[in-house]
Amino acid sequence: MRLTAQLEVPIYNDGYPDMYNKIHPGFIGVSQTVRLPYNIWGTLTVGHFSSERYGVDMKISHRFIRDNRFGIEGRVGYTGAAYWDRFTCHFGTQKKMTWSVGGYFYWPQYNVETTMKLEQYLLGEKGVRIDIIRHFRYASIGFYAMKAQGAKSNGGFRFQIALPPYKYRRRGYIPRFTPSRNMGLAYNAGNEQYYYKNYRSSPGDNIMQSNSFNPYFIKSELLNF
Template identity: 55%
Template sequence: MRYINSNMIKCLTIKAIARCAALFLFCLLPLKGICQTGEDVVNALVEMGFENVGWTEDDKERVYVLENSAYRLNGVGIGKAVDVIQEMGLPDKKPCRIIVLDNNVPQLSLYYKPIIGDTVPEANRRDWDVSYDLGGAWKQARRVKRENSSLFKVDVVVYPELKLKNLVITQVYQVLFNLNPAIEISLWNGMKVTGQVIIPIYNEYGVSYEQVRQGYVTLSQSVRLPYNLFLTATIGSFNNYRWGGTLDVKHVFKDERFSVQGRVGYTGRSRFENWRWKVSPLKRVTWYLGGDFYWPEYNTAFSLKVEQYLLGEKGIRFDMVRNFRYASIGFYGMKVQNAGNKGYNGGFRFQIALPPYKYKRRGYIPRVLPSEYFGMSYNAGNEQYYGRSFNPRVDDNMATENSFNPYYIKSELLNF
């Protein structure tokens, strides 16, 4: 009898424990997305291929820092990181912030503030505010240990180049097509080294375009200062046969649809002929100063600039660019001193994202991949001399300029 009672007691005890465990697990179900630390999130993001990943926390909020180097499209990559953090990395009853980096320089932040008292504290992509404002979090977050550093890792990036011109009566277009591989290395925060070789594939532009020659060979340093001020200084050999140095400045206003930007360059002529690099003294000053407006409803950017070009002539340029997930398409108009057609010119340009759209590094093994975008511009007025400028960085184009725009990132989060 005692044996039977003992077994019954044991059975009842096991059932009670099982019921308590089930009740405990049931109570945890509404807490999806809550974790005690951010270590698991950091490990998950690193496994996905994100770089410079870290986290910190104080009494006010939890902060993650990361750099998207796993996805070709920045909006898609940031969205994937948001999904992981929502799933396993939100703090309990406390705001969460994600600071997105570019070459270890902070660009924007995403901020989630839970509504205290919700029965199910589960975040959604639409609940994140995206802004250039980093709050006060960056002062603390900049000192945290970061996993999967991007420093000293090598990318071999192949830039396709296609040009067309219509100057010969007997030929519809003259065509130039090059493949331009470049080695790109990050040496420290904000610093990037680029060395490029131009390899002609198909040439109808003339003898001077036949030789294998150097393209961009640059050192570029970017910093972010208080009050949404971004600076980039670049020295080296650029496109359009220029060498020297440039300084780019951009300031974003409190209403983040509006910004101003400028560039000043001090350059000379640069040309590679017969396996010799020939340069002229630095004596040409070029510059532009302009204002920008972004129309969030249509992801369209408008800019108006006053510029001084390579021959010393001045002009005004207007640009309108519509940004999509896989492409950016723009139109421009110009009024330039001394140019034909009474100084008026215009045209269109585009940038298209190239596959693959997902990739990641394997340690310090050099990564070989195509450029993020392939683009062209069309000069409708066929002006060959006046209104010409140059670009100091090989990966700088209208699509990459928009890749950290907070309105664009927010639209990508909502439209996924």
């Protein structure tokens, strides 16, 4: 079980409301990951997420035993709107259901992962999304495309990088302050500002972290070390 607590310290405000100038919490949540029979992994998270959402999120994934290059995954969330004004949380009582289901294929020779999902977003629109991601030791870079009912097609690129330095030495009981190992960005090439909205349940909920336990990726890194 993991407890996540994040504190956001604003440095520069590029036109956002005044409440974003104040120090306030970010992610706050408790998550539990379990391994179920038939090589099924599940994670349940409760707390305050990104995109100013709070609620419950559950993820399930399964990598096929006969061919680990293929797998299926699903996700469902039940969340409401919530935002922080300093350390006071204002939240709404209306909840919305979001979900995602799909499959993926991993190409070990080039560490390329392709996923295709059917999803329902925060406004209730349903759509399809395709991601093609190339994983490196300290970065994951790729492209995405999506199309939902009642919305124009959208897409762009996304990347996740680990900030240097990459190795640390422990000195007794002195705490270590380290930069993020998963600094991410998604570029919205279609300039869509209304549809396709979703959330992340924790800072580690990203493409680089989810691939870190991939046996093919681990093997390739050991061979190139």
